[in-house]
Structures are given as structure tokens and as C-alpha cells.
Amino acid sequence: MTHSMAEKSTLDSFPTFFVSHGGGPWPWVDGMRQQFARTEREFRDMPRLFPQKPKAVLVITGHWEAAEFTVSTAERPPMEYDYSGFPEHTYRIQYPAPGSPALAARVRELLGDAGIASREDVSRGFDHGTFVPMALMYPEADVPVVMLSLKAGYDAAEHIRLGRALAPLRSEGVLIMGSGLTYHNMRGFGRSESTPVAAAFEHYLNEAVTADPAIRDDRLVRWQQAPGARLAHPREDHLVPLMVIAGAAGKDVGHRVFVDQAMSVAMASYQFG
Numbered sequence: 001m002t003h004s005m006a007e008k009s010t011l012d013s014f015p016t017f018f019v020s021h022g023g024g025p026w027p028w029v030d031g032m033r034q035q036f037a038r039t040e041r042e043f044r045d046m047p048r049l050f051p052q053k054p055k056a057v058l059v060i061t062g063h064w065e066a067a068e069f070t071v072s073t074a075e076r077p078p079m080e081y082d083y084s085g086f087p088e089h090t091y092r093i094q095y096p097a098p099g100s101p102a103l104a105a106r107v108r109e110l111l112g113d114a115g116i117a118s119r120e121d122v123s124r125g126f127d128h129g130t131f132v133p134m135a136l137m138y139p140e141a142d143v144p145v146v147m148l149s150l151k152a153g154y155d156a157a158e159h160i161r162l163g164r165a166l167a168p169l170r171s172e173g174v175l176i177m178g179s180g181l182t183y184h185n186m187r188g189f190g191r192s193e194s195t196p197v198a199a200a201f202e203h204y205l206n207e208a209v210t211a212d213p214a215i216r217d218d219r220l221v222r223w224q225q226a227p228g229a230r231l232a233h234p235r236e237d238h239l240v241p242l243m244v245i246a247g248a249a250g251k252d253v254g255h256r257v258f259v260d261q262a263m264s265v266a267m268a269s270y271q272f273g
Contacts, residue, residue, distance in 0.1 A: 012051035014170045015273035016249050018178040018242045021129050023189070023263060024083040025090040027136060038260040042269065043136035049271065055173035056103045056144040057134065062180035062238040063127035064149040069111060069162060070119045072147040073104040078125035095131040100144035103174065107148060107166065114165035129179040154240045156221045163247020176248045178241030182268045183232045189263040198265035201232035209254035209270045220246055249273060
């Protein structure tokens, strides 16, 4: 995974994706899995949207925040069970996909070229925002996965800029995927009064995603002006991965891949390119 890969020019450019990954380790929990049946079908079918099998996947996960943008560099990433209150067996889930130190190095090279400071973390493991979609998309765990953190402060414009720096990876065989949720208010899940809030906010996001890129980026930066913005995201950790994906999309206009209705709220996933 280097800048001078001989086969780079023969690869089709990958689209970029933002996925709403659902709640906790839901594919391994009876009852929850049924709630997310639509999401499971869509995630399992998602590889058909790619031009070919990716050489690696770069996941920008809403479950990892650091003081500076940080890249996972482990060759064999461990697991991060970053949830509580779930059945005991969900703390033994394994997703044994390899990491890719070469991709991690390429990410840091691109960020450095763009004047964006970054760090690396050799111990970071797969959180559920990473292993849930990946286990459904590639259950054989045969595609290398690298994670990239959000930066503390969640500055939307800064994360769009980050995405722009990562855009060359799309023509190098790498799938860039943001993992979060279009609604993430822990007190609102399962409440009927949250349904219109989540729907109105997702409507704003969908209009932004499908707009001309110049308008799109401005609307995403101003997301707090959307109806119900802070009710949908009291803390925007699960929203900011969308900003990175929009930045990496460049001039590609986005569209909604699907929207699931789970835990009384809308959870949408988007594709650019």
C-alpha cells in the first residue's frame, strides 16, 4: 500500500460511504438483531456496490476520539468491547481481520502532505463501530482494516479537510468508510417523541448529502442549524464521520443508500460516487 503501487492506475475509484452502524453488538443479540434486520441485509449486500474487492478498508469511527488524528498501526488488531450491559458472550466476539501498517503509513503521508498533524497507535483494536459493519460485509475477515480517529473538539470543517486529504486512497484500492449514526441520543432511543426529531434531522442530512458539493459542505459545517440538531446529537461523535466522508467524496454527489427504522428512530447510510 504505497504511493507508487504499480497496479494503482488499473483500479477503479471507490465510492465513499457513511454507515449508521446501529446499537452495540446487535448482530449477536437476539431481539436486537431482529430490530436491525434491514440494516443487516443492506450491510451484507454492500460489497456489490464496490467496483472490486478493496485492498483494505479505512474506517473513521465515531467510537475513537484523540487529541490529534490518530491511525491504528497494529498488524493484528485486538478487540475493543466499548459497550456495557450486553450478554456475556458479546465480550468474546472476535473479528480477526488483519491491520495494514502500510495503509496506516500512507494515511499519515497524505495527512502530512496536507499539513495535518497525526499520530499512530499500535494497540488500538476494533470497536463495535468497526467490527459490526465489517463482520457483516466481510464475514471471512479477509480484508485488512485500519482505523482513523476523530479529533477532539469535533470541528466539522477540519474533518471535511481531513477527508479531502484522504481522497487519493479511493483510486488506490481503499474503501473509505465513516461509521456513526444519523441519530445518537442515548436518552431518546426507543421513545416515540424521538421519531419526528430523528426524521427531521435525517431529512436535513439527506438534503445536504444530495446537494452540489460546495453547498453540501457548507450545510454540513452548519449542521447545528438543522431542526432538532442537538436533540439528535447532544454530542456529535457519531455525526462527524460523515464530514470526513463528504470531504473524501470531492465533487461526487451523494445519495441515501437506505434508511432503517430501529429503536424508534431513523438511521440512514449514504454513498458518494
